[in-house]
Amino acid sequence: ELLLKEYLQKLPAEAPDRADAQKALDVIFSAAQHSNAAITEMERLQELWEVYQRLGLEDDIVDPSNTLLREGPVLKISFRRSDPMERYLFLFNNMLLYCVPRVIQVGAHFQVRTRIDVAGMKVRELVDAEFPHSFLVSGKQRTLELQARSQEEMTSWMQAFHAAIEQIEKRNESFKAAVQGSEGDSQEQELQCEELGLRAPLWIRDKMVTMCMRCQDPFNALTRRRHHCRACGYVVCARCSDFRAELKYDDNRPNRVCFDCYTFLTGNVLPEDKDDKKRGILEKGSAAGSEQNLMCSFLQLVGDKWGKNGPRGWCAIPRDDPLVLYVYAAPQDMRAHTSIPLLGYQVTAGPQGDPRLFQLQQSGQLYSFRAETEELKGRWVKAMERAASGWSPGEPSDGDLSD
Numbered sequence: 001e002l003l004l005k006e007y008l009q010k011l012p013a014e015a016p017d018r019a020d021a022q023k024a025l026d027v028i029f030s031a032a033q034h035s036n037a038a039i040t041e042m043e044r045l046q047e048l049w050e051v052y053q054r055l056g057l058e059d060d061i062v063d064p065s066n067t068l069l070r071e072g073p074v075l076k077i078s079f080r081r082s083d084p085m086e087r088y089l090f091l092f093n094n095m096l097l098y099c100v101p102r103v104i105q106v107g108a109h110f111q112v113r114t115r116i117d118v119a120g121m122k123v124r125e126l127v128d129a130e131f132p133h134s135f136l137v138s139g140k141q142r143t144l145e146l147q148a149r150s151q152e153e154m155t156s157w158m159q160a161f162h163a164a165i166e167q168i169e170k171r172n173e174s175f176k177a178a179v180q181g182s183e184g185d186s187q188e189q190e191l192q193c194e195e196l197g198l199r200a201p202l203w204i205r206d207k208m209v210t211m212c213m214r215c216q217d218p219f220n221a222l223t224r225r226r227h228h229c230r231a232c233g234y235v236v237c238a239r240c241s242d243f244r245a246e247l248k249y250d251d252n253r254p255n256r257v258c259f260d261c262y263t264f265l266t267g268n269v270l271p272e273d274k275d276d277k278k279r280g281i282l283e284k285g286s287a288a289g290s291e292q293n294l295m296c297s298f299l300q301l302v303g304d305k306w307g308k309n310g311p312r313g314w315c316a317i318p319r320d321d322p323l324v325l326y327v328y329a330a331p332q333d334m335r336a337h338t339s340i341p342l343l344g345y346q347v348t349a350g351p352q353g354d355p356r357l358f359q360l361q362q363s364g365q366l367y368s369f370r371a372e373t374e375e376l377k378g379r380w381v382k383a384m385e386r387a388a389s390g391w392s393p394g395e396p397s398d399g400d401l402s403d
Contacts, residue, residue, distance in 0.1 A: 001028045044068075051090060054109040055099070067093040070160040072153075077131055077145035079203040079228070084131065084147050087113075089157075093164055094118050096137070098144065114142045118168050120199070123161040125154070137161065140249050142200040143233075197247045197265050201233030210329040214240040214258050230255035231265060235332070284318070284326060284336060294319055294393065295383040297376060301327070302357070303368035315369070315380075317342075323387050325360075340367060342387035349381075360384065 004025040011018050047068055070091045075084035088110050090097040095117055099110035116139035126134040126145065133154040134147040148154035204213070206226050211218045213234040219226055227241045228234070230250070236258045243262035244254040257265065294317045301310035314328040323343050326336040340360065350357025350368060356377050360367040371377035 001025065001032055004028060055090075055097070055112055056110075065094070069093060069164055070157065072157075074157070075147040075149075077134060077147055077205075079205045082207070087146075089146075091157075091160055091164060092118075093167055096121070096139065098142070116141045116144075118164045119172070121161070121165055123158055123165070125158065136202065138199065138202065140199050143202045145202070196231050196261060197245070198249055200249050201229075201231065203228050203233045204235045204332050206235060208330050208332040209235045211333055211335060212237040212240055213332065213334050214260065216335040227256065229258040229261055231257045231261035234258060284321070284334075284339075292319060293317060294322055295380060296331075297380075298372065299380070300370035301368075302370050303359075303366065313338075317383055317387060319393055322392050323390065325384070325387070342384055343390055345384070345388045347381050347384045347388060 004021060008018070008021055008025060011021060044067060048066060051068060051071070068090065071089060073086060073088050076087040077084050086101060088099045088101060090099065095115055097112050098114040098116065099112050101109065102111050116137070118139075120140050122136075122138045124136050126136050128134050131145075131147050133149065133151055134145060135154055135158055137144045137146060146157075148157060209219075209226075212224070214236050217224060217237060219237065224237050226235050227238055229236055229241055230247060231245065241256055241258050243257050243259060245257045245262050245265040246252045247255045247257075247265075262268070296314070296316040298312050299315045301313045303310070311329075314331045314333070316326050316328070317324070318326065323341060325340040325342055327338040327340070328336050342360070345360045345362045345365075348359050348361060350359055350370075354370065355374050356371045358369055358371070358377055358381050360369075369380070371380055
């Protein structure tokens with residue numbers, strides 16, 4: 001090709017064989033492109049075959065339509081253990097293989113735990129002070145909380161996931177656009193992939209709750225242990241999860257679900273054995289997210305009311321109850337152990353020597369709190385002062401204070 005290009009450059013325009021030389025250059029160029037494409041395809045298939053061998057020939061991924069986009073180790077945030085677990089991901093253009101390292105046996109390095117389709121997958125960054133650089137991968141088969149070792153690594157993984165998702169969506173656009181009339185509603189139904197039972201839920205971590213998220217009875221190690229509803233991911237007790245329902249994301253196999261999900265999924269209404277009583281003033285879900293709260297975070301509870309070395313409590317000022325401070329044992333609890341009407345309280349700084357300490361005081365009542373940082377303390381003081389003065393979310397304010 002290079003020789004022909006140089007020959008054509010030096011060949012006079014009126015030369016009789018110029019047309020033949022140009023035709024020969026086009027043929028050589030086309031052959032070179034075909035050869036390069038064949039080499040690239042062979043390298044891609046060879047890469048797939050090597051991955052196939054590292055998986056112990058367990059998963060059929062050697063397919064001409066598959067492309068390996070990224071692979072590498074990540075940490076899996078466990079809903080039971082406090083320390084993340086080492087895992088390994090293989091991201092293809094159409095699926096994610098979630099694997100665990102294992103002792104090498106006949107060349108096998110990993111064992112496939114879960115295969116998650118890219119179609120319908122959603123990926124987003126998590127804001128978690130305990131686990132920095134974490135992100136959520138939500139697929140139809142399973143939802144994973146993952147942690148990268150750095151911000152750059154997390155960004156790289158998320159870009160790879162978004163590229164795979166975008167490629168799948170573009171490929172399906174032509175099929176969706178062909179649907180007309182009343183059948184067009186199927187696209188909307190297809191996009192509603194987070195409906196109960198259609199997608200694997202994100203399991204609430206055990207340490208985020210101290211009581212059943214359905215009946216609000218406290219957990220203990222002997223008589224009331226923690227279980228997870230496979231439909232909504234809530235942490236519930238055995239009594240509230242003693243039901244089975246078929247879940248579409250698990251090939252319609254019966255799974256353990258809570259009473260509420262069982263009723264929704266099956267349509268069967270069973271008599272509840274709970275007392276028919278009015279909702280208590282403390283039976284208000286903590287709503288750990290900032291969307292439901294004007295202000296929320298962990299605070300150290302100090303002073304005589306909490307004990308000399310009080311525990312950490314999850315404190316929240318809800319948007320629908322903006323004049324009350326609720327204190328929970330854990331962020332996902334459905335019942336607070338203390339509620340403090342803030343109207344009329346004075347918010348003061350704590351004793352000198354501890355800049356993170358602040359207090360609520362009114363008519364002999366004194367509550368003391370310690371924030372993790374001075375900046376967080378300032379936001380809490382501002383939020384409590386507004387509530388103490390009777391401010392409501394509908395009135396003008398100078399910014400949102402929630403985490």
